[in-house]
Amino acid sequence: MGCPSITGHGAGHTLDGMPVHHRARDKIYHSIMLLSLRLLQQVGLFSGICLIVGSMIGSGIFMSPRAVLEHTGAVGPCLSVWAAGGILSTLGALCYAELGTMIRQSGAEYSYLLEAFGPLTAYLFSWMSIVVLRPASAAVSALTIGEYAAAPFYQGCSPPVLVVKSLSAVSILLILLVNCQSVKLVSYVQNFFTVAKLSIIFVFTVAGIVLLAQGHTQNLTNAFEGASLLPGNLGLAFYSSLWAYDGWNQLNCITEELKDPSRNLPLAIFIGIPLVSVCYILVNIAYLTVMTPTEILQSPAVAVTFGDRVLYPFSWIVPLFVVLSSFGAANGYGLTGGRLTYRAGREGHMVKILSFISLKHHTPSPGVIFNGILSMFYILPADIDSLINYCSFAQWAFYGLTASALIVMRFTRKDMKRPFRVPLVIPAVLILMCGYLVLAPILEKPQWEYFYCIAFALSGLILYFPFVRCKLSCLKKVMRPLTIHLQLLMEVAPAEAAE
Template sequence: MDLLENNIIKLCILVRTRTMEGGITKEMEVHVPRRLGLPSGVSFIVGSIIGSGIFISPKGVLLGTGSVGLCLVAWGVSAVISFCGALVMAELGLLLPKSGGPYIYLLKAFGNFPAFMVVWVHAVVIIPASLLVKSLTVAEYISRAAMDDCQQTQGWTKIMAAFVIISVTIVNVLSVQLAARTQILFTVIKVGGLLVIIGGGIYQLFIGHTGILDTGFEGSSTAISGYAAALYSGLWAFDGWGNLNFVVEELKNPRRNLPLSIGLSMLLVVVVYMLVNVSYFTLLTKDEFLSSWAVGEALLAFLFLSLPGNVGSIINMTGFISWATYGLVMVAHIVFKFRSDTKDIPRLIRVPIAVSLVVLVLCLYLVVAPFLDGLHTEYAFAFSVLALGALLYFPFIYFRFSLPGSGFVYQLLQLFLDVAPPQHIKE
């Protein structure tokens, strides 16, 4: 479990303290110290990307493509899309070097409403769904190791997943140091698992056993919506390439370390992921691959554990929302190229507009293609979340309507979470 989900809000805002001098109250900004160097930046991104996705997503990619050859192509396309998106994020991170990532870029480019919607979907869907999938992965492996087929039920898996979520929350609340050590432990475990898989695949190739790699493009799917589902799964495994932008104010020498961290980490992850997938195909038959849990039965979130669903639908739902958001970020990148207040700002990295246009077109495909087969439940849920966010924004944010006692609740949450609005946000 990585710490980004738990600390994202604290890392994106500046805490303010008050001092009294001569009876006058003064506010003093407390800036987050720059503690992350290049090695820390690379490990931050790699730790954010490599997680349960590489164990879960391969089944979804193969289901959507139908063949080994097309599956590997889908992984390659996912890597290219992610790398292009990372390049754009690197330029935006240097152009607007404030913590907050897409929120900051959309706020600057389009104003409050799109920026609010980004925060809304991250808080309500993307981060909870990510935590859910990770928790269900851990729960499934624990139940398979500790129980036989007769004892293992969805009920036990749900209970274990809830226990994992509660445990991670308690660890993060008790101690940042304990949480960091726990993250290191899980990182070692998951990277160790990947190295074992890669080692097994290399050994199989060394002795001349190619497994199902020889089948190539046999059985390739022709369904356009299936390709979108495959890319959702592949891109889910790469998700995290823009996470360093959320904490860019903690990065030492960001003009140098931000682009280098993103470039080096993406190169490392792409190599590892391609080796892992080749190893999967040398170690498993196609039937074994598709029947293996590593994507097993799941549910929508800790708060929605009573609702039936599967990890594939969760990935599709979050992929739909995430890539709609990334599409807006690509538009913002293009806008900044022409706006008078940003077009002439010196940039260490200048990503061509063609790159953001290519990613934007792919974002549009990923948003539109799933509806070619009709409206599925996960996409209806995504639209309902977006609609609810819009309904909440206009009365409570735009028109500043407040419920009785809401001010006390806000102050209580700020004291409890040790956060406050940054000074640059207009009251």
Template sequence: MSAHSDISASNVNLQRKVTLLNAVTVIVGSIIGSGIFISPVGVLSNSGSAGLSVLIWAACGVMSLVGALCYAELGTTLTASGGDFTYIRTAFGSLPGFLYLWVSMMVSFPSQQAIIAKTFANYVSLPFFPEVECPPSEELRGILAGVCLVTLSIVNGFSVRLATRVQDVFTLGKILGLLLIIIMGIIHLARGTTSSFQDSFDSVPGQAVSPTGIAQAVYAGLFAYGGWNNLNFLTEELKNPNRNMPRAILIAVPLVTAIYVLANISYLAVMSPQEMLISQAVALTFGKKVLGAASVIMPIAVALSTFGAVNGMLMASSRLSFVGAREEKLPQILGMIHVERKTPLPAIIFMCFMSLMYLLASDINQLLNYFSFVFWTGVGVSIAGMLLLRWRKPDLERPLKMPWILPLAFILICVFLVVFGAIGQPIDTVIGFGIALSGVPVYFIGVYWTNKPKWLLNFIDAVTVMVQGVLLVAPQHLTKNE
């Protein structure tokens, strides 16, 4: 898949422009999407009681922090960008790394970006289509989702600093929206509205507390914390990663945990558990009950949250494609950088294009069911690779080293989530596994087969040089120290 173009530039490199604040907002903005605003129902309905649901939100935050700290060790030991692809490839070899890259780049990331962009489109249009009888058309939502994706791709292609500032602003916006929910909940609690917390560990009428239900609640809760590893895709652009990566994690994940727990307490302070269970969008129901005419703030908060989440995912997914190409697992053009802007422009354009294609799919959510196991499999294999590298390469410099019990515990959590997901949705898991294995022939044709015909290499060279001229991009120049 790699061409042999001689075009290069000695000063073409990713720039370390991501500060500690930017790193925190990347993590917070990636974790907080639309879920906490729309549907904490999954945790409540499966846990069976209000009190237990709040404890599960807190426990999932602690588990996510453990996983994120393991990734802090990975990110400070293997300092290249690319996240799980870099870690799996280093520990287990080229083919496993490529299969993760294949599924994530071709389906997982772009389908998630498309879904979140559609959620943005839905909620940004709600103030103009407030009536249930007259919702925005599917065509309008598709156009707005496309505008969201293209706008953020332009921002990311123009400047890393601008992209991080967008992330900062929209993360602040979603936090302010959640703080409004928390403050209104505190006010209701101060007024003595505590009925939801009386005998809060008793089963909600119509629900039951069971081990299976608790497991499903944990699964739903951990899904809501997804995105805590996105900073690892940008390691090479993070200033002083040995210091700022663990600091960002220790700030961001506990902050999100506190917000999630307090937001759920606030929901329960204003609504009964039964009201929450029948709500299609908890934050919107909450807003109507406490804000009245000002409840339009809630869909705006959801729109801000999803816009920032798309930006964070686009930053991460484009770096995954960029590193995959740089390591000669994808077409070389995707591993090039704009010579002036110092952004991975071709990778950004490619991920935008893939996401736009998924906007045309009739049922994108089904794809997420197929690949829900990809995230947890990738995380579990990456952390297992961390333990393997401790044994194989004990002399690697490790600025941060977690006690062995933490990665081992999180690997067990990942195994539980993958197995539990397979039991719950066996057909979807088999289909997803089959699509992942479809990357095997692609790997052997595109990567393993190095003795390609000269005419094919010449064609790849010609296309690569043409795109380089159009986009003004060149291969990254790495020094010996890099």
């Protein structure tokens, strides 16, 4: 996995020992010499908050309430799971705030696991996250965009699968183009969609408060009657609610591009996550003021049913805002997924071209494009619930491992500066909760998704030892010319060239 570099300047010089057309060579060479080729710190506090809120509020709050209620069996446990999901996300984010202010490199979990446990653990995380978890999460949001964008044109029936998937693919392409252009453009887009989704959340919340004031409280009485509190069912209920909360760690993925991370990272977390938690609980209460638990379970789209009953004749705004909300979440995954790929490529855990940066836009465009292509593949399966279970199982395993990295580094990296510290009881509680979320559903209701996930994670070892650890020379011979041609085609270069 050799890293091509540009050498020489006059006619007849080569790129990594291979003849290159002099105009293309000189264009890249001059660009590197004139620009500081690194990711730029362009994300401020407001944009950081919008990234967290915009990534968390996606399709989950409009789709997950039915699944949470189904697994808990009653209103009381359902609302409790939503509240507990907010608390658990906050605990995780506090741990990540310490790690992010201590290790100021992009990649979030990857950088922390690399520092605490070494390259093998970090590689397995990057293997799972880059190839499966992040593109699959983006695909779920894209599929939601496709379903809700097509729904107005097929009233009375379900949209054709081909139409849904085509619209999903178009949304991924748009996100890919935006993320390749500039971090500022991505921030503007994310800020706009965050304001849009908070607007519909505000409308739902106000409607719920008005209905509660009018006495619509019958669905909130006897809240724990008929509850199903089996460990496996609670675990699956948490998966569905935590899917809606997922995204609380997104800001850590772009630490290198965050202004004053020691201040802005913890502050964005303290503002963003409680805001989302309060919104989720209020929206679920609003749903229950209009629909009975049975009606929620029978509704294919809870938010749309709510809109039809409360916002008519303006109920058409609900599908529109679901599309906007899902697009904002997918945009967040596009932004952070490219940075994780870029960070892993820098360490040699992915092919080196993925660690290169655009000369013109200062974005990790190869990593962004690679993640977009993988997301396209994940829109092919039609079962969104399976994708959610598949992703949540692996994500919370790695969240627990990252929390343990914080504890380990308290003893092995005592000399590292920690602008923000959390009591060790917080990562300890997070580890216990992650262990429960990983083991309870497997023991209570085994599903093939979990075993596929474990098998795929272990399959990364097949590539790690020959290609990453031993660095087989045959791979270098194949990748070197391919990397050079891609470098010239995309006008990218390694960030190390500027140092």
